[in-house]
Amino acid sequence: MALYDDALPQVYGYLLARCGRRALAEDLTAETFLAAVAACRRTPPPVPSTGWLVGIARHKLVDHWRAAERERRGLRAIESEPDPPDDPWDERLDALLARQVLDDQSGTHRAALTLRYLDGLPVPEVARALGRTVGATEALLVRARAAFRRSYTALGEGGGR
Incomplete structure (x- = not known):
């Protein structure tokens, strides 16, 4: 719980600074922490840290942009x-x-x-x-x-x- 309280502002700030939209940053922050919980349930579990969470956030943002690009390609060349x-x-x-x-x-x-x-x-x-x-x-x-x-x-x- 302490890691969540410490990391939340940094993860959210990282995402907001890169996507510029609060709602999207909030959604991606939630996805980041859900992915972190899923990763911690694996064996062996990772060592959670703020940097690790920001890394997950980076991947979530890239995944979002990839999905948006696939959608855009479907609409136009x-x-x-x-x-x-x-x-x-x-x-x-x-x-x-x-x-x-x-x-x-x-x-x-x-x-x-x-x-x-x-x-x-x-x-x-x-x-x-x-x-x-x-x-x-x-x-x-x-x-x-x-x-x-x-x-x-x-x-x-x-x-x-």
Whole structure:
């Protein structure tokens, strides 16, 4: 119970900062703790800690984005051509606009960008979290950055909603 009280704000805060929606963060927090309880019933049980719970939360968020992406693919085809990887883009991003653009990306792109740039994971760990090879993840990140850049530029030039 003490771990729950200590970890709840950190797990919820982690999820809220990445998804930006309270209801979704609350649902994913609940799923995180349910998954933790299920894991603790296994033999041998893991050693529960706040970091371990945040790791579960990360996986729940990635799973959510994957499911959202599968749903989006069912509704429409996604087209994107990657920009050259050496394209310099050093502008300072407006945080609110960046959040809006990130939320509008496909689930796979959002997951890759979040894990790599918000969580600061190295590409091999991003690949492991997404269930991809390192090469496929590097290509995904190139496409995700290009899609983010296009959307950010379009919204920044007055093309917002």
